[in-house]
Amino acid sequence: MTNGTIRDAVRPFAGLLPMTILTMLAACGGGSAGGGSVTPPPSPPPVVTRDAFGCITGEWRVAGGVPAETRYQTDHFAFHWTGDVVAQADAVKVGQALENVYRVYATTIGLKPPQCESSDKMKININIAGDNGINVAGSRNGTGYIDANALGFATPRTVAHELVHVFQSATPGWTHLPRSFWETHANYMVAQLPDFRGDVDCSEDAVNAAYLAHGNARTRYCGWQFWDRIAQKYGYDPVNAVWTATGMAGDQYATLAATRGWSAAQLNDEFGDWAIRNVTWDYVNRDGYDRGAVFRSAYGGYEPDTPVAFRARRLTTLEPIDLAARRFAVPAAWAPQRWGYNLVRLVPDPGASTITVAFRGVTQAASATPALPGGANEPLQVPPPGSGWRWSVVIVDAQGAPRYAPVLQGGDESQSVAIRADDRAAYLMVMATPVALQHLDDDQVYYSVYRYPWMVQVDGAMPWGYQRDVPDRIAGGVRHPNGNGWVGPAARVDPSVYVGPYARVYGGTVTGNARIEDHAILMSGAVGDRAQLAALTTLGGTATVTGTARIGGVFDTITGNGFALSGSAQLLGDVQIYGDNRQIGAPLFTGFATGVYYGMILQTDGNDPARGALRTAPVPEVTAVPDYRWR
Structure with missing residues (x-):
């Protein structure tokens, strides 16, 4: 700081006492009343050079x-x-x-x-x-x-x-x-x-x-x-x-x-x-790259009742709670978890110009079970569910472009959406959005994760499967006399078998008093005795399920290359077989005869009580059984 600079700095303080000015001068290295030593200027900081990545060189x-x-x-x-x-x-x-x-x-x-x-x-x-x-x-x-x-x-x-x-x-x-x-x-x-x-x-x-x-x-x-x-x-x-x-x-x-x-x-x-x-993959990168075109080409569309097994759960099939009033509910196993969502295809009524949707969320105040049993991958504590949703209607126009209705929140809302005669499709999107941030542990076990059920009343359209002239759910298939579900021409199903009204059997063999329930799908393999496929299970490959064994899965196709589930064993929830010849680094899964298991399944889990080896019944879930009563 030069003397002139000091003066410029001091000028605003001309009315201060002399000692004040003297102190300021001393602080600036300008000397003291006693003529003491001058404070040396600080050393300049080391010069830091950076490379093309913005990092310090070395x-x-x-x-x-x-x-x-x-x-x-x-x-x-x-x-x-x-x-x-x-x-x-x-x-x-x-x-x-x-x-x-x-x-x-x-x-x-x-x-x-x-x-x-x-x-x-x-x-x-x-x-x-x-x-x-x-x-x-x-x-x-x-x-x-x-x-x-x-x-x-x-x-x-x-x-x-x-x-x-x-x-x-x-x-x-x-x-x-x-x-x-x-x-x-x-x-x-x-x-x-x-x-x-x-x-x-x-x-x-x-x-x-x-x-x-x-x-x-x-x-x-x-x-x-x-x-x-x-x-x-x-x-x-x-x-x-x-x-x-x-x-x-x-x-x-x-x-x-x-x-x-x-x-x-x-x-x-x-x-x-x-x-x-995600209905039309309306994604464009900031540099103009059309990511959505890549997704549309790779993923295919949202085809109802697709025979492509691993795509069979993209569209949610609703169940009627009052068909005459056009009121429907999401199946309990299909209800979305936190930031999961359902897509439902809506088929406009002939001549309709508007679709009106009244939404009702099924609220839950607290966990349905007071405590968890202490198995693997359970959280230390379970928070309140904090029931909440986001939902909207998406119209796909004649050119394939989306029109978005407002995304509404809350459990009791309605909105109407205009439609045109040349629109290609209409979809209802419902997402679970808890009102407070809800942390889930890494690989948190299925029964400890909330689902968020919901209901709708739809006017001007019907959910897919309830419209006029609905196509057969399996091409060339027939309704099974015991349960009214669909059986394809490649399948062999005994008359004694139960095939529920939403279930499908494309192929394979089902014998004895076996049951294909809920929205389960059998692509191939064999189910016999009093075994059950339930929830959203899709089973393929050469798996056999016998005895009173039960699969109640909600994720992926269980390809089952040769495994045998027998006795009283159960595979439930987000079950995924690890070591089914698609994976590397695990022994081939050959099956269980006892226990109740969730999540990623290893053959070694059959010896692990924490993974379900000693269980004889499903674990009570934090999600309450939904009360589908319209309000």
């Missing part, structure tokens, strides 16, 4: 590879292997691909890479072993790594996915975000890459089971479309902030709301807006 080195020998290096990666498990040319190819992916993640998307704020730079180790089918990644002793099997190593999409985990492990989010979200976010990131924009991978699983809680473990790799929509609407930063925000302790949804300044109601609104767009 020397890159290799540390901690397994095996220790480094066979190949790029700017940010060190490759380790022994023998000839990997060809050098493949390593060069993958190294170039990883550098390109690293650049997109760090610059285009803006998620900062590991050690970004350090000048001590350690290359990410790519440790390549035999072909055990497993790929893992993260941070080990402060150094990023990808442990790759030889087969997965040569698959560009696989290493791009695993590289996301390295980035994630260098953020504050790794301490509190659930492991299932690590996988969801990794596939969301891969979907932003130019080479994989047209690759939807397994994301159709989330479309086919949209009524399950968003973020559920069954679709942990697949349910990234909501995050894609957030990025389209607000840019990449809000999704990045879920990982990079400091001081957070909640899950991905609580963190998103906190960093955006959203209330629970506002977050619910975002989910409702997302769900209606």
